[in-house]
Amino acid sequence: QSALTQPPSASGSPGQSVTISCTGTSSDVGGYKYVSWYQHHPGKAPKLMIYEVTKRPSGVPDRFSGSKSGNTASLTVSGLQTEDEADYYCSSYAGSNNLVFGGGTKLTVL
């Protein structure tokens, strides 16, 4: 199972919006509604930010939103804040009881 494709880096200034993409295939991202996004500050536990493509767990700010079109899912962070600077990973159910992650995107808040 190949990893999902994410851009290695993304950046934006405080207050701006940034979108991170996650590209897979029809066998994973495109075939199921089980795409999740995680925020990972190095040295800490990853945090679930989005699940089932668009849903936000309790406590996650509504500045974070998810979407999907075809084989590509996206995470949009609006109103960027300095604490949003972290690594972001997407994941998707890939059929046959498999889960696959993306390679990660380092988000820098300039």
Added chain:
Amino acid sequence: QVQLVQSGAEVKKPGASVKVSCKASGYTFTDYYNHWVRQAPGQGLEWMGWINPNSGGTNYAQKFQGRVTMTRDTSISTAYMELSRLTSDDTAVYYCARAAARPGSVWSPDYWGQGTLVTVSS
């Protein structure tokens, strides 16, 4: 509050095995699957598999089949991941994470442990 507390860092020689534990608290252990995910230095996250603590049933990523064993002890709300025949490529931080035992939700782990660094070196 939900907590997943993992065992401490390990240093192993090539060919050896390592067993990492993950103690759960703050929720009903058997209501949530335990996933194991690793991150090699400078790399992304890699899914290894899950265990259903209620039944003991497991599901391993093909890459690790034959080399990984996931178990649990419900009496102490602890999940374990043992990886055998270690090589330097297995040097990574290993995470446990819980996911609700419901269709769909099982593929979105919501709480993660702090990670356990396993270093494989001769």
